[in-house]
Amino acid sequence: MEQLREGGKLILVTTKPCFGLPTACPNCLPVFFYLKFARLPFDLYFHSTFPDSDQIPYVESGSYVAYNNEKGGVIECLKEDGIVNLDSDFNTIPEWISLKAMVSSALADALMHELWIASDRKCAQTIYHSDLPWPIGPILYLKQARAAKQQLGITKENANRKEAEIYKKADLAYAALSTRLGEDSFLFGDRPSSLDALFLGHVLITLQALPDTSVLKSKLLNYNNLVKYTEKLSAELVGDVSAWSSGSPAVSSSTNPSSSTSKPAGFSNWCSKPKTKPKKERTEEEKKFRRRAKYFLAAQFISVLVFLSLFGGSDTADVEFEEEDDGIDYNE
């Protein structure tokens, strides 16, 4: 806290706002909520030209900076540097620790899968690459999608199996968190912790940024108490959705919970069942179709080659070689 006093105002640097959220990046939104829960006044600065950076989000105040790739993350940096610590009463509770590990691994992996692999590229590009000029944006998207696949260990052969595994773990996590939450305001006790910040960030992005065909979203909507918990806290902390318009480089964030003037779009409108997703049912048929299409194309190509080799070369007799003429005739 001494560093903050010397440095002045706190600034949280994140990716740009979109989907009605101050930031739709799964790494950045939890930090936003953590500072909100801590009731620390801070400004937001949107850095949208470095989507593949592991430093963002970061918190700065004067010459003090807490990067996300140090000491286990920004929240851990803030705790260790004595800026703010909401977990002092919880980090000895085994259930808290295991739920936090579940949110940080299973749910984080599931959201990464949805953003980079399962859904179309529009979602991820809106969050990360919309301010980058062509062709940098598309190339970085491909680079980050490939990195996500490598991190999740997904290959062409095991894609379906891995996907099922990811959704299963996410469902288990939701069930455990739903059981833990019950009808309470926060996951543990009557005050928030970093676990609430992490989970709230995950849920908001899942519900507002992912398309309606998302399986993860449909699984989450099955747990009404989780949806209500998210709705209540987002109304208090996120406030007016229109305030998070893209293009504003810095926005001051007030800690006054009553600053919000209108509720965000209600999550209860959403149907808990996903829209028909024929993609999974047709996977086997698609594979068969593609295999047959490949055989057909290969057969066509070979037949063209055979035709050319048997009947081609008849034009060579018509080519006349002109004798080399070294000079240029300047007959006038």
Place this chain on the structure above:
Amino acid sequence: MAAPSEELQDKQPTWNTSIPRNGEEDEPEVEEDDRHEEEEEEDDEEEDEPQTPESKLRSDGEKMAKLANRLRSEPVTLRVHDVIIKGNTKTKDSVIEAEIIDELKRASTLQEIFQAAGIGTVRLRQLDIFDSVSFMVDAGPKELPGTANVLVEIVETKNPLTGEIGMYTKPGARSWSLEGALKLKNLFGYADIWDGSVSYGWDQTTEVSAGVSLPRLSRLLTPVFARASLLSQDWLKLSSYKEQALGIALGLLSTKNHELVYNMTWRTLTDPSQMAGMSVRRQLGHSLLSSLKYTFKVDQRDSPLRPTRGYAFSFTTLLAGLNPDTRSARFLRQECDVRFAFPLGFYRAALNLGISGGVIFPCGRGYLDRPSSIPDRFFMGGNTSLVCSLAGPSSLLGFQSRGLGPTEPRRQTRDTSDSDSVTASERDALGGDLAVSAFADLSFDLPLRVFQEAGIHGHVFACAGNLVKLTGNEWQTFSPKNFLQSFRSTVGCGVIVPTKLFRMEVNYCHIVKQFEHDHGKTGVQFSFSTPL
């Protein structure tokens, strides 16, 4: 003109000078005389056949003398009927013709043909794909008197692959760089030169590039080139960022005085040290630079390495943001250099004066309060030669690279007092949007003849420079008076040693004026540059 005259010594060209270009008979009298002369020559030739070698040699000499007299006294009307090219197994005829045809077509006398042949020889040698080039003038067809055939014999280079290696100091670079290049010449027969180069700087700057140049492309009259490069520069110690630039450059126009180049570069700034100050942190990430750079350069000095007389100037304009995507960088960058050299008349002494300036204007939405991109700003410092380089306001002897100008404190952590950061500056050099530098240099021969013969000479110099930030609303507090009062300055003396591989300067610099956070150091400094 050596080539044609040498060939003429070997052969005896015969020509008819009577028929003018349009086929009209303008000089009938000359025609008859010349015909008689030719008949005499032919009779002489017939009579010479049974002659002894000595007498043949004597008569050849007499004919050559007669020819030389004739060339000196009057224009010998002659036009080119045909150009025959021999020796090119790979090179396309069109490539060779493009270098020589226009001049030969315009020639209407033998003297002009010789001149055109000389120009053609130089141009063909400049293509750098031939081992030798020779021109011969021979008689044209008998039915077309007054014409000549020009025979061009070339020998294509046997080994199209060449390599070179050197060590240089570049303007704006922190230290020396070792450069190696491979060239593959005339791969497709269009005088195309493919080259690949690798450059490694002692400050961990690396550049890998590959390119191709063509002397002519379609109807363009000037050489064109295309180059792809990957550059990695490490500015962590001075500005807390590393720069990686992947770019394509297209040379659209290249003449003696003008150059127009289009660049498209994907630039990425990173900070692996995670110690950058706020200004640098804000600029980390990816950007696209699509720019057109025009350079107008005139150098009328008697020598680029040790000018003693003449003047030179260079204006460079860079306009960035040419693609329709508004998210790419947009700015205008202007540099100018002016140099004068005055001889003083003793010990081959000369006074060189120079002034350089540069300014950068961001364009586009919010240009008034948006800061300029740090890698595009002007930085001053380093040991590049003041006299030789025409590279904008970049060098100020006595100061380290990026050793003056606006700075900003870096990130503070609990570990900043560790010994690892002893050599690192605690502030980031941010560069400036407006930079001006000037110098005066008096060069002279050293007393010993040994030094004079080796080209080693001394110099005494004084230089000054300043740079300030204008963008990001800083222009509102700009004052010309403060700008002039905050100039840094250095005086010194040194010795310049030119060698075949590089040009070395050993200077003693005394810092006259510097400000807090500048990195000027009084003492001996070395610099290396290309020998040209």
